[in-house]
Structures are given as structure tokens and as C-alpha cells.
Amino acid sequence: MKTDTSTRRRRFNAGTAGAVVLGIIVLLTLLAPVLAPHDPLAQDLAHTNAAPGEHGYLLGTDQLGRDLLSRLLYGAQTPLLVGVLAVLCGGVFGTALGLLSGYARGWADQLLSRLADIQLALPAILLALLILTFGGQSTAVLVLVIALTGWPAYFRLVRSRVLALRTSAYVEASRLQGAPAHWIILRDLLPGVRGLIAVTATLDLSRAVLMEAGLSYLGLGAQAPAADWGLMVAEGQGRLLSSWWIAVLPGLCLVALVISANLLGEHLSRRKDTGGEPRRALSRISRTRTRSAA
Amino acid sequence: MLRFVLRRLGLTLVAVWGALSAVFLVLHSSGNPAVMMAPVGASEEQIAALGRALGYDRPLAEQYVTFFGDALRGQFPDSLTFQQPALTVVTDRLPATLTLAATALVLACVVAAAVGLWSGAGVLRGRRPGAAREWPMGLVFLAQSVPGFFIGVLLVWIFGVRLQWLPTSGASGAGALVLPAITLACGVVPPLARVFRNSLTGELARPYTRTGLALGMRRGRVLRHAAHGSMLPTVTVLGLEAGALLGGTVIVENVFSWPGVGQLVITALQNEDYPLVLADLTFLITAFVVVNLVVDLLYGVLDPRVRHSNGGH
Numbered sequence: 075m076k077t078d079t080s081t082r083r084r085r086f087n088a089g090t091a092g093a094v095v096l097g098i099i100v101l102l103t104l105l106a107p108v109l110a111p112h113d114p115l116a117q118d119l120a121h122t123n124a125a126p127g128e129h130g131y132l133l134g135t136d137q138l139g140r141d142l143l144s145r146l147l148y149g150a151q152t153p154l155l156v157g158v159l160a161v162l163c164g165g166v167f168g169t170a171l172g173l174l175s176g177y178a179r180g181w182a183d184q185l186l187s188r189l190a191d192i193q194l195a196l197p198a199i200l201l202a203l204l205i206l207t208f209g210g211q212s213t214a215v216l217v218l219v220i221a222l223t224g225w226p227a228y229f230r231l232v233r234s235r236v237l238a239l240r241t242s243a244y245v246e247a248s249r250l251q252g253a254p255a256h257w258i259i260l261r262d263l264l265p266g267v268r269g270l271i272a273v274t275a276t277l278d279l280s281r282a283v284l285m286e287a288g289l290s291y292l293g294l295g296a297q298a299p300a301a302d303w304g305l306m307v308a309e310g311q312g313r314l315l316s317s318w319w320i321a322v323l324p325g326l327c328l329v330a331l332v333i334s335a336n337l338l339g340e341h342l343s344r345r346k347d348t349g350g351e352p353r354r355a356l357s358r359i360s361r362t363r364t365r366s367a368a
Numbered sequence: 369m370l371r372f373v374l375r376r377l378g379l380t381l382v383a384v385w386g387a388l389s390a391v392f393l394v395l396h397s398s399g400n401p402a403v404m405m406a407p408v409g410a411s412e413e414q415i416a417a418l419g420r421a422l423g424y425d426r427p428l429a430e431q432y433v434t435f436f437g438d439a440l441r442g443q444f445p446d447s448l449t450f451q452q453p454a455l456t457v458v459t460d461r462l463p464a465t466l467t468l469a470a471t472a473l474v475l476a477c478v479v480a481a482a483v484g485l486w487s488g489a490g491v492l493r494g495r496r497p498g499a500a501r502e503w504p505m506g507l508v509f510l511a512q513s514v515p516g517f518f519i520g521v522l523l524v525w526i527f528g529v530r531l532q533w534l535p536t537s538g539a540s541g542a543g544a545l546v547l548p549a550i551t552l553a554c555g556v557v558p559p560l561a562r563v564f565r566n567s568l569t570g571e572l573a574r575p576y577t578r579t580g581l582a583l584g585m586r587r588g589r590v591l592r593h594a595a596h597g598s599m600l601p602t603v604t605v606l607g608l609e610a611g612a613l614l615g616g617t618v619i620v621e622n623v624f625s626w627p628g629v630g631q632l633v634i635t636a637l638q639n640e641d642y643p644l645v646l647a648d649l650t651f652l653i654t655a656f657v658v659v660n661l662v663v664d665l666l667y668g669v670l671d672p673r674v675r676h677s678n679g680g681h
């Protein structure tokens with residue numbers, strides 16, 4: 075295929091750039107305890123709001139004199155941890171239900187599909203606010219809330235792919251040989267949706283990170299004094315006039331993280347020949363809507 | 369048509385039921401909801417009295433039924449900070465939110481149209497879509513990857529703090545509307561521009577474009593016809609985004625201290641005014657579901673194919 079060779083010849087493309095940036099961010103976050111020049115929570119009240127480069131602070135300090143560079147290095151821990159866990163929970167849950175729904179069909183399929191419709195009809199951020207307010211604010215609840223608003227994407231994509239796969243010759247052959255249902259689902263159908271899941275998960279990661287950041291900005295995610303990019307933007311917003319770096323630098327880090335996940339996801343979705351389905355399904359989720367059954 | 373309306377209505381009722389059940393479930397997951405509904409520092413007896421007054425001591429099944437009735441009639445416990453019925457406080461703030469959302473929607477339409485037409489004009493000049501000339505689409509991708517609150521903070525920094533052109537908080541005068549509306553629009557433009565551009569380039573690939581050009585029709589005129597043809601999918605997404613804007617207002621209003629429903633819920637949260645939070649969120653979630661219903665029905669009116677399909681996947 076012509077397009078395949080041309081992408082292979084172009085060694086460096088947007089997808090690679092996304093993967094590299096994402097890798098660097100993950101690596102820096104993991105190495106934060108080694109790399110950070112200061113304790114991210116240690117206050118230096120003599121040198122608050124120091125500009126980048128002043129008093130030996132490479133990227134300056136915040137309103138409590140905490141080293142911004144150290145806080146930035148630690149600041150991706152919550153978004154990445156919450157994001158990855160939420161993607162895992164939502165992905166496993168949605169994929170499992172999608173496999174069952176597509177394989178079993180019948181009333182179970184009807185029920186699960188309507189459940190996904192209802193989930194999509196509820197606005198994600200408002201639902202998250204509600205659950206975090208009345209259900210308690212903790213990292214576990216945060217993960218569950220983000221996973222809860224993410225599973226329908228996996229469910230729908232996997233289900234529709236399984237509906238197409240279950241009538242294919244190799245699944246038919248398996249069935250005729252008397253393979254049990256769990257064998258067909260795990261050995262025949264699951265490998266067929268693996269690529270689809272990988273693409274969806276990458277794009278879902280950027281959604282999860284954006285949601286964590288938004289909730290932390292509103293004060294319902296990571297709590298002070300923790301270093302968290304979304305929370306840091308909120309803390310620095312009132313000091314834009316005198317010390318812009320406190321809010322702007324963590325925001326830029328967040329943008330780099332989300333863009334790299336988006337670039338990688340978009341690139342994968344083109345390479346893996348998924349026809350752009352995951353992107354459409356996810357944009358549907360991140361904006362939460364009901365356009366489905368029509 | 370009737371069948372279509374009934375189907376949609378049914379799905380909406382189920383969604384409203386799901387939403388309210390979620391609210392109820394979450395409210396009672398903490399144990400005694402009266403603890404949250406009482407003012408800070410209330411004594412045990414006061415909490416118990418409030419719990420009895422609000423019916424929290426009844427069996428759960430009975431509470432579930434009364435909760436539905438109350439929610440549908442808009443009856444919530446009084447707001448602790450405003451000393452008024454919570455829903456009245458919410459509806460008082462509604463005009464500000466609607467003004468912001470409507471302005472953002474109009475702005476998003478203009479920008480998305482410009483981005484789509486730019487790409488379409490490029491295609492008409494024989495450029496391959498997806499090339500570097502489509503830089504506005506690149507900007508759209510960028511906007512999609514920037515958190516809404518950070519777009520807001522950047523705008524405040526540049527236009528409010530540095531250049532001092534525009535106010536950055538409150539709702540005094542038309543100038544105060546500019547930055548929040550731009551921020552809110554940034555969330556809507558990407559899906560809108562994408563669908564418009566894609567259906568426009570799809571229309572331009574159809575034979576009537578070539579016929580028009582071969583007959584000597586001006587490019588602008590051909591583009592206009594193609595744009596007309598790509599209206600339907602664009603209008604669908606536009607309508608759906610109208611619902612999504614409601615969710616976006618929570619974050620944007622907080623960035624700019626815009627005195628709307630979205631800011632109210634976070635202020636209430638900070639003041640531990642949980643009755644108000646409950647009323648506000650229930651109102652917004654129900655409004656969101658209803659807006660989506662109206663949009664779906666409108667889409668059925670616009671496109672006969674929708675109302676004649678029997679649904680299903």
C-alpha cells in the first residue's frame with residue numbers, strides 16, 4: 075500500500091514526536107525524586123515569588139517560596155497516576171462488557187447498550203462534581219469518576235467490532251470445533267480488538283488527564299499543598315500580574331502532556347486502520363452527548 | 369415521526385431517571401445526608417431535627433419516591449448562605465450563564481465556518497487536504513489539547529494583565545463578556561470545525577463541483593453550494609455542543625468569576641452550602657439532558673431520514 079510505505083519512509087512524524095514527548099514526561103516524573111533540586115513542599119518564605127533564575131531557583135519560586143522546577147517535576151504524578159488508572163479501569167470494564175455484549179447479543183446486549191446511552195447522556199464534569207462533593211474526595215473516587223465517564227467509548231467500539239468479527243470464518247470454525255464461549259471470547263475475539271483498544275486508550279488518556287486537571291483546578295482533585303499541574307495553575311492565577319510563571323509554566327506542561335497523547339493517539343488510529351472510530355467515539359464522550367441510536 | 373418523538377422522549381426520561389437516581393445514590397452514600405445539609409457547627413440535635421424535617425429518617429424506598437417528586441417540582445432544602453429556596457438562587461444566576469453560552473456559540477460558529485471555508489477554498493485551488501496550508505486546522509487541533517481553564521488563564525494574562533485591554537473578572541459591561549466567551553468557544557470550535565471541514569471537502573469531491581467549475585462558475589459560488597450541502601451534519605454537531613456548553617461553563621465561569629450557575633456551584637462548595645450544590649447540579653444535569661432531547665428532535669425535523677429510521681445501531 076502506498077500510504078504505508080510513505081509513512082514508513084518518513085522516519086520522524088507527528089506520532090513519533092508525541093511518543094517521545096510523552097516518554098520524556100513519564101521519565102521525568104518517575105525520576106523526580108532524583109532530579110528535583112529541592113523538596114516540592116519545602117517553603118522558603120524569604121524568597122517567595124522569585125522570578126526564574128533568581129536566588130538560585132532555575133524556574134523561580136511560587137507564593138510560598140517553593141521551588142517551581144521541583145514542583146513541576148512532581149506535578150505530573152497525580153495526573154499520570156489518576157489518568158493511567160482511570161484508563162485501565164474504564165478500559166477493562168468497557169472492553170469486557172463490549173466483548174460480552176457483542177458475543178451474547180440478545181437482552182443482555184440491549185440492556186448494556188441502553189446503559190451506555192444513559193452514561194453518555196449525563197454530562198461528565200457535572201457528574202464528577204456531584205460524586206466528588208457527596209461521595210467524598212479521594213484519589214480512588216477521582217479515578218472511579220473518570221473511569222465511569224470513559225467506559226462507554228470502549229464498550230461501543232469493542233461491541234461493534236465484535237459484532238463484525240463473530241460471523242467471520244475463523245470464529246465460525248472455532249465454534250464448530252466445539253470451543254467454549256470463554257475460549258472464543260478470549261482467544262478469538264479479544265486479539266481482534268487489541269489494536270482498537272490501544273488506540274482508544276491513548277486518546278482516552280488525554281481525556282482523563284484533562285479531566286483530572288480540570289477537577290484539580292476547581293479544587294476537587296488533588297488537594298493543597300500537593301504539587302499538581304492543574305492545582306498549580308489555580309494557585310498562580312491570582313498572581314499573574316507580578317509572577318506569571320507560577321500559573322503559566324504548569325499550564326504549558328499540561329498542554330505538552332495532552333498534545334503528545336493526542337498526537338500519538340491520532341497517529342496510531344491512522345496506522346492501525348481503525349477508520350478514525352476511536353477519535354469520534356471519544357470526542358463524543360468528552361463532550362457527552364446522546365447522538366447514538368438515531 | 370410520532371414514533372421517533374416517543375423513542376427520544378423515552379430515552380430522555382430514562383436518562384433523567386438515571387441522573388436523579390445517581391444524585392440520590394451519591395447523596396445517601398455518605399450515610400446521613402442531614403449532616404451535609406446542616407450548617408457548619410450544628411449540634412447533634414439540630415442535625416437530627418433537620419434530618420426529620422427533610423424526611424431523612426424515613427425508609428430509603430419512601431425517600432427515593434419523595435426525592436423524585438421534590439426534584440421534579442424543584443424543591444430542595446434551603447440554601448444555607450442565601451437563606452432562600454436553593455432553586456431560586458440558581459435560576460437567579462441563569463441569565464448570566466445563558467448570555468455567556470449564547471455568545472460563545474455564535475463566536476464558535478463564525479470561527480468554525482472560517483476554518484472550514486479556508487480548507488475548502490484550498491481544496492478548490494487543487495491543494496491536497498491535510499497539507500501544511502491547512503494551518504487553521506492545526507490551530508484547531510492545538511485548541512483541542514489545551515485545557516479550557518488554561519486558555520482562560522492565558523487570555524487573562526495576555527489581554528487583561530499585560531495589555532490591560534479587557535476586564536478579567538465579573539460581568540460589568542460588554543467588555544467583560546469577551547474573554548470568557550472566547551474561552552468557552554475554544555472548547556466548541558474543534559468538533560464543529562472538524563465536522564464542517566470534513567463534510568465540506570466531501571461535498572467538493574462530488575461531481576457537481578466539477579460540473580460547476582467546468583461550466584465556468586466562480587470558485588466562491590461553488591464553495592457556497594458545497595457549504596450549503598454540508599450544513600446538516602454541521603448543524604447536528606452545533607446543537608449537541610449547545611448542551612456541552614453547559615458543562616463547560618462551570619470551568620470558564622470560575623476562571624473569570626462570571627456570576628453564573630457554574631460559578632455558583634463552586635462557591636457553594638467552598639462555603640459548604642451543600643443544599644445549593646445539590647440544587648445547582650441537579651438543575652444543570654437535567655437541563656443538559658433536556659437540551660440534548662430538544663436538539664435530537666430538531667435534527668429529526670431537519671433530516672427526514674432520521675425520523676424514518678427505526679433506530680438501533
